Amino acid sequence: MTKLAWRRTWFQIHKWIGLILAILIIPLSLSGAALVWHDTLDRIVxxxxxxxxxxxxxxxxxxxxxxxxxxxxxxxxxxxxxxxxxxxxxxxxxxxxxxxxxxxxxxxxxxxxxxxxxxxxxxxxxxxxxxxxxHILHGSLQIPGLGRTIVGWIGVAMLLSSMTGLWLWWPTVGSWSRGLRWRRHRNTDSNLHHMIGFWMALPLFVLSLTGVWISFPGVFGGGRGGPxxxxxxxxxxxxxxxxxxxxxxxxxxxxxxxxxxxxxxxxxxxxxxxxxxxxxxxxxxxxxxxxxxxxxxxxxGLARTMRRLHDGGGMGIVWQIVIFLGGIAPAVLAVTGIIMWWRAREWRSKAASARGGRTATR
Structure with a gap:
């Protein structure tokens, strides 16, 4: 498979993960971001x-x-x-x-x-x-029984999305530093998607990996297989x-x-x-x-480390800020990704109509 073919394949995987799971990723990520400040939030409410x-x-x-x-x-x-x-x-x-x-x-x-x-x-x-x-929304999407498993598989999908997103961010022409430019595209949402995706790729990878570990403790040996x-x-x-x-x-x-x-x-x-x-x-x-x-x-042990990395407990204010932003990022990426997809559909529709019009006049 050529490099271009690989890129198209990764693009389709990345796109459909975002489109299909956006409605679940947004509440999951925003609730996780809020829970970084669990104690402060509890004192407020x-x-x-x-x-x-x-x-x-x-x-x-x-x-x-x-x-x-x-x-x-x-x-x-x-x-x-x-x-x-x-x-x-x-x-x-x-x-x-x-x-x-x-x-x-x-x-x-x-x-x-x-x-x-x-x-x-x-x-x-x-x-x-x-x-x-x-807490229940973030841990099980408010779904009794299967909710934790669903959240775990969403974490797997987000792992794949963060890796494919980094691949797609890499410029096809010129050095990698071209990818750091703000105006890679003429649309603000596209620029936001690429920049946030790059700078948040590592935190997203860590949050997704630790979330999968917490959801499937029996699989990874990080705890008991069930309650x-x-x-x-x-x-x-x-x-x-x-x-x-x-x-x-x-x-x-x-x-x-x-x-x-x-x-x-x-x-x-x-x-x-x-x-x-x-x-x-x-x-x-x-x-x-x-x-x-x-x-x-x-x-x-490793299980405790995974949980601390995921929720920021005892990890210091710097890491808490990082994972707070990492929690907001998937929601922003989901919204901007949907906007980009919708714009591309409109562009393809107009292009198809234009081709049809030219064909009819021949």
Whole structure:
């Protein structure tokens, strides 16, 4: 196959990926760009839960008692989280029974408390709100079950699109530096498409690759092949055998550090799980109160790196800006690509009419 034939082939692949998937790529990319600033966005749309009066904290049992007053009948506390700095105390409550036919994680009620006073700041469903909507949209396009797989294959298509786009960007005449010129074409949308496509090619490739990895963890060995159904379907015990203050004291006799979270015993695991800021974990048996140090939770490895590259968590402001722009770029490329395709259709239609007119006059 000649170089020209290859170029035509790559052009068709690139064009139809953009045209067919544009309606999915645009919401996927814009939601990902917004989620780079997840914490800031949450503070903007949910200001009430961040209106705390200070950072001093009370004992966990005080927060648990305050949260119970905000629970609906039948709900049970599943987990308590304590912030590292300026933020609310969070408690998650689960219903007394799980829906076996439900796909995805079970719904929970989130209670936000003021650290110094234990005053309830906000109560919201775990699946409710703009930020959560964006998370589900970005991760599964709001499609239960198959959504994550669809997003993964869109990532594969975007990988191919970024590679073919770079091939098509390369000038056919002269050196590669000609491609850096702004006015390669007379239309602004075409110039935008080529310039954004070039400068965002590497971030797009990284975002697409990491997105595919996250969507198919079992394929790449980056995590379990599927969700832990047993853990999702378990429910917190109605009446744990050990009081919360004793659990905290028993855990502190084994490990030292700032508390970060406490998970209640469930129908699947009759242990309390106490986690500290340094990643150390203590399991406290609910029947006899025996505390045992468990392996530390130190997220790492390739899977963790892929996720950090994808969402920018802990990667610094420079990379966050890069992937924010990389998130906006596919939407801009999709729109400009559609405009270019439509203009080309009109040009071909006019050219065909002109040829037909000349033929009729002969």
């Amino acid at each position: 949910n200001p009430a839960r961040y209106q705390i009066s200070g950072t001093s904290q009370r004992t966990p049992d005080v927060y648990a008692d305050a949260a119970r007053a905000a629970l609906r009948p039948g709900e049970r506390i599943a987990q308590l989280g304590l912030p590292e700095g300026h933020g609310p105390i969070t408690l998650a409550a689960a219903p007394a029974s799980a829906d076996p036919g439900r796909r995805g994680p079970p719904p929970r009620t989130m209670i936000y408390l003021d650290p110094p006073t234990a005053r309830v700041l906000d109560v919201a469903g775990s699946q409710a709100g703009l930020v959560r909507f964006l 832990d159904r047993g853990g999702q379907r378990s429910v917190p015990l109605a009446e744990p055998g050990q009081p919360l203050d004793l659990v905290v004291a028993r855990a502190a006799s084994v490990r030292r550090g700032a508390l970060r979270s406490i998970a209640w015993p469930t129908s699947a695991s009759a242990d309390w799980t106490v986690t500290y800021a340094n990643g150390q974990v203590v399991k406290v048996a609910d029947d006899n109160g025996v505390a045992v140090a468990a392996p530390a939770r130190r997220p790492g």
